[in-house]
Amino acid sequence: MGIYGSNIDIIKERAEKAAKQYGTPDAKVYTDYKEMLQDESIRTVHVLTPNVSHCELTVAALEAGKDVILEIEIQGALKVKEKFPDNFIDVGIAEEYAVTMAGGIASGGAKPVVAIYSTFMQRAYDQILSDVCMQNLPVVFCLDRSGLVGEDGKTHQGVFDLSFLSHLPNITVLAPCCVDELEKALEYALTLSSPVAIRYPKSGPNKREYVSNYKPDKWNVLKEGTGDVVILAVGPNCCDLALEYGKDKDVTVVSCGVVKPLDTKTLDKYRAKTIVTIEENSVIGGFGSLVCAYFSGDNAT
Numbered sequence: 001m002g003i004y005g006s007n008i009d010i011i012k013e014r015a016e017k018a019a020k021q022y023g024t025p026d027a028k029v030y031t032d033y034k035e036m037l038q039d040e041s042i043r044t045v046h047v048l049t050p051n052v053s054h055c056e057l058t059v060a061a062l063e064a065g066k067d068v069i070l071e072i073e074i075q076g077a078l079k080v081k082e083k084f085p086d087n088f089i090d091v092g093i094a095e096e097y098a099v100t101m102a103g104g105i106a107s108g109g110a111k112p113v114v115a116i117y118s119t120f121m122q123r124a125y126d127q128i129l130s131d132v133c134m135q136n137l138p139v140v141f142c143l144d145r146s147g148l149v150g151e152d153g154k155t156h157q158g159v160f161d162l163s164f165l166s167h168l169p170n171i172t173v174l175a176p177c178c179v180d181e182l183e184k185a186l187e188y189a190l191t192l193s194s195p196v197a198i199r200y201p202k203s204g205p206n207k208r209e210y211v212s213n214y215k216p217d218k219w220n221v222l223k224e225g226t227g228d229v230v231i232l233a234v235g236p237n238c239c240d241l242a243l244e245y246g247k248d249k250d251v252t253v254v255s256c257g258v259v260k261p262l263d264t265k266t267l268d269k270y271r272a273k274t275i276v277t278i279e280e281n282s283v284i285g286g287f288g289s290l291v292c293a294y295f296s297g298d299n300a301t
Contacts, residue, residue, distance in 0.1 A: 037064050099124040102139045103131035111138045111190055118146040118158025118199060129168055132195050136170040139196075140189045146175075146199035147235055147280030161199055162234075163285030166260045171195040173260040174216055177236045178208045181216075181257065188216035201237060201280070219263040223253040230273045232256050234287050238278040259287050262294055271295070 036042055037060055081088040091098040095116055102112040121128070121143055132139045146158040165173050174189065174196065176182040182200055189196035213220050219232075222243060227250035233242040234256050242253045252273070254266065267275075277288035 034060075093120070095120050095124040096127050099127035099139070099141075100131045103127070103135065103137050106132070106137035106139050107135070111140065113140045113142060113186075115142040115144065117156065118143040118161045119156050122160060122164060125164055128165075128171075128195075133168045133170050136194050138193050140186065141195070141197040142186070143197055143199040145202045147201045147237060149202045152202070158199070158201075159281050161197070162259055162279065162281040162287055163289075165197050166285065166287075166290060168195075171197060171260065172258070174198045174258050175235045176200060176214070176216075176257055177239050177255055180208065181214045184214055185216045185257070199235070201235060214257065217258055217263075219266045220255040220257060221252065221266075222255050223251070225250045225252040227251055228274050230254065230270045230275050232275060232277045232287075232291065234259060234277075234279040234281070237280060242278055256287065259290065262290055264294065267291065267294060 081090065089098075089101065091101065098114055098116065102114045105112045116124075121141065128141070131137075143158065143161050145152065145156060146161055149156050149158060162173065165171060172189070172192065172194065174185045176185040176198065182198065185198050189198060208214075222239065223246055225246070229249075229251040231242040231246060231251055231253045233239045233253065239253070239255045245251075246253050252270070254270075256263070275291065277291055279287040281287060283289070
């Protein structure tokens with residue numbers, strides 16, 4: 001058996017497991033798939049976490065008469081499965097099924113956590129509404145790759161989740177700014193008895209110097225200025241952008257770690273200021289739209 005992947009340490013570990021699983025103790029690892037396919041002793045090709053760049057390999061292997069095994073590992077799922085086998089359900093890429101199953105589990109008294117890319121959560125919109133939110137069930141949705149994801153491609157841009165989640169009933173939408181805040185957000189979500197969505201980007205810092213001030217249900221003032229401008233930023237990338245812009249300016253920067261419900265006390269505090277919103281989401285239905293809707297419905301503004 002040949003095992004191909006870009007991370008040599010990971011594929012060596014996978015080779016040992018594959019050898020035991022498929023009874024091939026002579027499994028070999030390769031980082032150059034062309035070299036692997038030239039080895040006539042290799043009859044089976046094991047591709048770890050196949051993606052677009054591996055399509056050429058898969059086709060070439062099949063054309064060479066090899067047997068191909070594709071193994072997908074997303075968001076470290078296999079590590080969770082190994083550590084907590086009784087608490088892990090692999091639904092493949094059936095997002096709708098995952099959400100409905102989570103709703104059923106929640107109705108039985110548990111608090112399931114559903115981890116799906118932001119862009120793929122769109123597929124389960126009807127299930128989120130009907131099977132979770134309308135029933136006010138305590139399901140936690142972890143939306144990886146929320147916001148811009150660059151080279152992942154246009155289909156993976158997570159720029160619609162705030163729009164399609166914020167108008168649903170009963171759901172809380174959180175946007176932590178680092179791994180420490182993400183952990184606190186998850187802990188907070190599991191204390192609630194209603195749906196929660198936690199959005200976070202493809203990559204971000206492990207810790208922030210201001211994380212000690214973080215409260216999942218409140219906004220966090222990162223920089224208090226005396227000028228007229230207040231920047232409301234959602235997520236780590238936008239907070240970084242706002243702080244960079246405001247480092248030599250007399251502006252206020254606020255990390256809006258909860259998008260729904262809005263922190264109306266903070267909004268009221270700055271209602272007389274010039275408010276600028278920054279988010280990695282569609283303008284229509286996004287965080288800025290929610291802020292505008294709040295003020296437009298307030299006769300005091």
